[in-house]
Amino acid sequence: MGLKLTLRNQPEVPLEAEAISPDRLDGMEPAEAGALAVQHGNQKATLGDFFRIEAHDADELRVEGDLSRVKLLGAGMSRGRVVIQGDVGLHLGAVMSGGEILVEGRAGDWVGPEMRGGRIIVKGDAGHAVGSAYRGSQIGMRGGEIIVHGRAGNEVGNTMRNGLIAIGGDCGDFAGVNMLAGTIVVLGALGIRSGAGMKRGSIVAMGGAEPLPTFSRACRYQPSYLRLYLLHLRRLGLPVEDGQIDGLYDRWCGDSIELNRGELLVRQG
Amino acid sequence: MKLQKTKIVDTFAEAFGMSAARVVITADSAKWALAAARSMTGFATSVIGCKCEAGIERELPAEATPDRRPGFSVLLFAMDAEGVGKRLVERIGQCVMTCPTTSCFNGLEAEKRVSVGGKLRFFGDGYQIAKRLDGRRYWRVPVMDGEFLVADRFGVQPAVGGGNLLILGRDRPGALAAAEAAAAAMREVPGVILPFPDGVVRSGSKVGSRYKTLIASTNDAYCPSLRGAVAESQVPEDVACVLEIVIDGLDLKAVESAMRRGLEAAAGAGAAQVSAGNYGGSLGQFHIKLKDLVE
Numbered sequence: 236m237g238l239k240l241t242l243r244n245q246p247e248v249p250l251e252a253e254a255i256s257p258d259r260l261d262g263m264e265p266a267e268a269g270a271l272a273v274q275h276g277n278q279k280a281t282l283g284d285f286f287r288i289e290a291h292d293a294d295e296l297r298v299e300g301d302l303s304r305v306k307l308l309g310a311g312m313s314r315g316r317v318v319i320q321g322d323v324g325l326h327l328g329a330v331m332s333g334g335e336i337l338v339e340g341r342a343g344d345w346v347g348p349e350m351r352g353g354r355i356i357v358k359g360d361a362g363h364a365v366g367s368a369y370r371g372s373q374i375g376m377r378g379g380e381i382i383v384h385g386r387a388g389n390e391v392g393n394t395m396r397n398g399l400i401a402i403g404g405d406c407g408d409f410a411g412v413n414m415l416a417g418t419i420v421v422l423g424a425l426g427i428r429s430g431a432g433m434k435r436g437s438i439v440a441m442g443g444a445e446p447l448p449t450f451s452r453a454c455r456y457q458p459s460y461l462r463l464y465l466l467h468l469r470r471l472g473l474p475v476e477d478g479q480i481d482g483l484y485d486r487w488c489g490d491s492i493e494l495n496r497g498e499l500l501v502r503q504g
Numbered sequence: 505m506k507l508q509k510t511k512i513v514d515t516f517a518e519a520f521g522m523s524a525a526r527v528v529i530t531a532d533s534a535k536w537a538l539a540a541a542r543s544m545t546g547f548a549t550s551v552i553g554c555k556c557e558a559g560i561e562r563e564l565p566a567e568a569t570p571d572r573r574p575g576f577s578v579l580l581f582a583m584d585a586e587g588v589g590k591r592l593v594e595r596i597g598q599c600v601m602t603c604p605t606t607s608c609f610n611g612l613e614a615e616k617r618v619s620v621g622g623k624l625r626f627f628g629d630g631y632q633i634a635k636r637l638d639g640r641r642y643w644r645v646p647v648m649d650g651e652f653l654v655a656d657r658f659g660v661q662p663a664v665g666g667g668n669l670l671i672l673g674r675d676r677p678g679a680l681a682a683a684e685a686a687a688a689a690m691r692e693v694p695g696v697i698l699p700f701p702d703g704v705v706r707s708g709s710k711v712g713s714r715y716k717t718l719i720a721s722t723n724d725a726y727c728p729s730l731r732g733a734v735a736e737s738q739v740p741e742d743v744a745c746v747l748e749i750v751i752d753g754l755d756l757k758a759v760e761s762a763m764r765r766g767l768e769a770a771a772g773a774g775a776a777q778v779s780a781g782n783y784g785g786s787l788g789q790f791h792i793k794l795k796d797l798v799e
Contacts, residue, residue: 378636397636418635435633459607459653460635460644462571467637480572496631 237293238268240286242300242321248276249324250285253307257296257315257334265289303343309336312353325362328355331379344388350398352379356471363388363407366400376400376417382471389426392419395436401468411438414497420464422473433490433497439464441479441502450489455503458484505795510771510778512794517668517763518782519790522551522581523588524663524754525618526611528564529600530575538563540606541576543599548580548591549700550750552709552720556582556591557665557752559697570609571653577611579697581752585660589618592658597624600654601645607653610640612754614659621654664790667751667759670708670726671770672743672777679745680704682775687749689769695758696751708748711783723781743776756790764797 238260251274254260260268269283282288291297295316302308303322310329322340332351337358344362347355348369361383367390368375375394382401389407392400396415405423414433424442431447438444439461446452462480469475479502487499505512527544531537541560548558558580569575580595582588600608601624608621621643625632633644634656641656671686673679687703690696698704713721724734726746731737739746749766753759770778780794 399637416634418637437633437635456650458644459571459651460642462573463637463642463653464635466570466572496633498633 236290237295237297238263238265239289239291239297242285242302243287244285245301246275246285246304249304249306250275251306252282253310254282255298255308256310256312257317258312260296261315347376347379347381350376350379350381354380354382357383360385361387363390364393365391366395366398367393374415382473384473386423392417399464401473403473405442411436418464420468430489430497430499432493434494435496437498437500439500444499444501446487446499447489449491450487450499451491453486453488455483455485458500461500505798507767507771507798510775512767512798513777513779514795515780516782516791516793517780518785518788519664519666519759519792520788522583522663522665522752523585523660524579524581525588525592525658525660526561527578527580527592527596527658528569528575528609528611529578530569530571530573530607532573532605534563534574536603536605537575540600540603541578543603544578544595551583556580556587557699559699561697571607579752579754581663581665585616585618588660589620592618592620593623596620596654601627601647601652604649608655610655610658612659612661614661616660617657618660619656620658621656624654661754663752663754664756664759665752666788667753667763667792668781669749669763669766669770670779670781671747671749671775672779673745674742674776676745678774679747682770682773683747683749685773686766686770689765690749690751690762693758693762693765695754696762698749698751700750703749705748705750708781738779740777748781760792760797763792767794767797
């Protein structure tokens with residue numbers, strides 16, 4: 236049996252609610268959960284001040300309402316499933332290591348920053364810095380998957396070292412900036428300066444890209460591994476076409492200002 | 505005991521515990537996947553001389569492979585997991601990585617796993633790339649037609665090797681027809697391979713030899729030409745040819761199922777007798793009685 240949280244009082248300023256996580260709420264009665272502390276701006280409050288909390292049959296945590304001012308939802312979670320019916324605010328699933336978060340609406344900036352494992356699925360658009368490192372951190376996302384069905388903003392996968400980020404639409408500038416390893420697949424178009432400063436890793440663009448001058452074109456070919464990734468993303472519900480699975484890709488090696496072991500794969504046909 | 509007009513000898517096949525892996529090979533076309541699978545399973549008839557036993561398990565349609573390309577699954581058996589690992593590295597490295605357009609995947613989820621791609625990656629000379637997807641690690645090794653994708657680790661599970669049938673015929677064409685029918689029926693069973701040429705072996709062996717350097721020598725008791733020369737020949741007067749089918753399987757049930765189908769097919773094709781090879785029951789862990797299979 237899980238809990239269902241319905242937003243009943245819209246916070247006037249961002250609400251820091253890392254308490255909304257299976258790790259914290261599993262096995263709790265609604266009253267007990269309602270007493271958990273949250274930070275409302277510079278004021279201390281409780282979860283019950285903002286949410287109506289009730290038990291429900293499904294073995295998952297459900298959160299409903301316009302949560303665009305609710306931050307850190309699912310932060311640090313290691314297990315379980317969270318279903319968010321509505322839009323959600325910043326830092327969704329920050330540093331999470333396991334479990335799954337499904338957002339039926341849009342997500343704000345910083346989806347899954349420094350994530351370790353698990354999966355985040357956003358059915359709508361996401362903001363900037365999806366799967367990125369926090370400012371000053373040496374390593375960003377280290378594992379897991381972030382699947383955004385819509386568009387994403389700038390700096391997708393900033394300094395990521397492992398894992399998979401997939402964007403169903405276009406994404407902004409500086410995707411994979413300073414990337415260490417891992418995979419970013421963009422079914423739309425990449426913004427400018429993608430892969431700037433990347434050491435290793437793969438950035439795949441279906442809808443075109445403008446490689447930086449510090450990237451060198453290698454060849455046009457069918458990367459064997461990409462079939463696995465695209466089939467995986469299709470199973471997760473992204474609209475991957477057969478032509479993309481069987482398609483040809485231009486491989487660009489870069490960034491030569493760094494190790495030059497990264498790759499930009501741009502679909503050609 | 506008779507099955508149709510074929511005498512089923514009241515004896516048992518003596519099989520051994522082995523370790524096995526399943527390798528899934530895919531390629532741009534079934535032709536190239538088959539080329540790699542054939543190459544990988546060549547010279548793999550018997551652990552005695554080849555260090556492993558291997559064979560093609562079945563053809564896989566594109567829908568059934570990890571990368572949705574045509575493929576073949578191969579089973580490889582050795583005496584222990586370490587042996588399986590060594591043979592996989594040798595054979596995938598020399599026979600699959602070398603074959604145009606192929607990729608190579610683990611086909612067996614098992615607790616025990618051996619490093620294969622993790623060793624073959626060094627062929628990439630520093631340009632290899634690791635990828636982790638859905639809990640599995642792969643290596644992309646750059647090669648001259650693009651890249652060779654290979655699973656980092658392959659599952660190895662306990663298995664059964666050395667199940668067998670001896671098919672006795674009144675003449676060579678008759679024995680061969682019965683053996684071919686039996687082999688065809690046995691190949692339909694998932695999880696088994698018949699490691700000898702097209703499934704059939706004529707040079708069955710016994711343990712030991714009068715020559716000290718040999719650990720196995722001809723099974724003289726089943727050589728028709730020695731019926732008058734050896735003390736305990738098992739060849740009846742009306743039999744002129746004996747062929748053996750060896751079966752390795754992922755578990756005992758698969759081996760028994762294959763032997764049962766083989767028995768029925770050999771009888772249907774007119775074999776004079778069907779027997780089985782054993783060492784008196786003192787060597788192998790598994791005793792598969794023909795009587796139980798028929799009943």
